[in-house]
Amino acid sequence: MGSLGRFGVVAIMASACQTLARAQGPIATVAGDYRVRIEHASPPRVVVEADLQPADGVLLMATGGGIDHLPNQWATFVEGLRATDQRGRALTLESRGPEGWRIVTAHTGRVRLTYQVNLSFTTQPWPPGNEQAGMWLDSTLYMITKPLFVASTVEGPRRVVFSLPAGWRISTPWVPDPQSPGAFLAPTREELMENSVVAGRHREQRFERGPFTLTLALLGDLAAEGEVVAATLDAVARHVNRVFPQSPPARYLVTLFRAHQDDGESFTSSAAFTTATRPTRHNIMLWGNNLAHEVYHIWIGGPVRGSESGVFEWFDEGFTDYYADLALVQSGIIEPATFLRKAEKVLGRYTYWTVAPVFQRQSLFDASPRRGTNRFGVYDGGWAAAFCLDGLVQEASGNARALDDVMRSLHERFALLDHPFSREDFVSVASQAAGTSLADFFARHIAGVEPLPLEACLARAGLEGAFQRYAGELWIAPSEAPSAMQSAIFRRIVEGPPRGR
DSSP states (O other), rough: TTEEEEOGGGGOOOOOHHHHTTSSSSOOOSSSEEEEEEEEEESSSEEEEEEEOBBBEEEEOOSSSOTTTTGGGGGEEEEEEEEEEETOOEEEEEEEEEEEEEEEEESOOOEEEEEOOGGGGGOOOOOOOHHHHHEEEETTTEESSSTOOOOOOOOOOEEEEEEHHHHHHEEEEEETTTSSEEEEEEEOOOOOOOOSEEEOOOOOEEEETTTTTEEEEEEGGGGHHHHHHHHHHHHHHHHHHHSSSSSOEEEEEEEEEEEEEEOEEOOOEEEEEESSOOOOOOHHHHHHHHHHHHHHTTTTTTBBBBBBBTTTTTIIIIIIHHHHHHHHHHHHHHHHHHHHHHHHHHHHHHHHHOOGGOOOOOOOOOOOGTTTHHHIIIIHHHHHHHHHHHHHHHTTTTTSSOOHHHHHHHHHHTGGGGGOOOOHHHHHHHHHHHSSSOHHHHHHHHHSSSSOOOOHHHHHHHHEEEEEEGGGEEEEEEEOOOOOHHHHHHHHHHHHHHOOO
């Protein structure tokens, strides 16, 4: 996702859950075998040996992601690349710029590659933020995998074996290879090349919640904060497992280290965060929300995604942020009063976006392609839409169902089949959960330009709001005499469903 924008490279978190599930069984053959030797230096020296089957002689590098300032992008850091056939005969390579290389020697069959990766960029500030590239910190290397692996276009899993200095450990988002002790399996090319790993003397904690395995890597002085961070992530993982109980097995790596600003970046099945302050329970709405947001992105904006590229950002980002806050409040990590303080900020910014002439009046769909400019509409507007729909579904269904049921249905009916949902699908699923048509609400307030009716949405949960829209300001207070339904809706938002549901 980009800078705290909110970590936008979540872009294509395709179907990590399904692909990881396919990697659980025995693997007879792999599309690529990699041996990554990391030698202790400052920065570490990395030597890669690969055995792979190229298609049409193409050798690929990952592209994009905070690298536009270098003409050859991630290929810039691959040095001494040499290719041979299985008999050791040298093969001639032709550069294709940032996209990689092509083998111009007439050849069929597998190819062996050797090369070094120059990690000098991990010892200095990276222009968009080091979480988007790499960091060498206190004998630990955080590294995105884009500059590490040269790959072929052939589909299939890749096997990776790491050779490390004495006393080091490796943290990855991949499954161990059941046939090769010490090896890992990346189930797809994207899982290999669009991820992150950590090697060194960092603190690692791992826990499992249902089919979800979460690994936490803490670098530098943040290792001392492991308990509060791990407890928060554990609570989030429990929450995700409740909302999406049918998820196939999934593994995810979260890395946290100190930097000059709070930031973060998501990859296919991993994420990295930087914090300028020590993570404590007092500032948990900053770093805790960021962590929960990225974990929820494994589902929302990943497999649970809309069918139109670029225009469902209000859902991908706003609903993800709403669920990040629900995970914190429903798990008891934050108090309901803190949740309402967040709601004041989010809904206030959204109302400013709806009235400020500079933003013009546009729908959430129309705002999505320019989510940086329209941040208050996309992120905050999406959060507001989720909050309103949560209350609407609860009220219409007599509190029998909530937004959780909408999300679960989208996951089970579309994501598990690797199908995106359409606008019509979204309206249909939400209406089924509510037990009444929500088409008018959707047409007016999400697909249309009429602002969300925030006073009514707050009242539905037994809350009153005092707005100054031109200033983006909102004050929320409990209603003096809420009805039983209003109280039940508020409790379900901040506490979660009653046990047994």
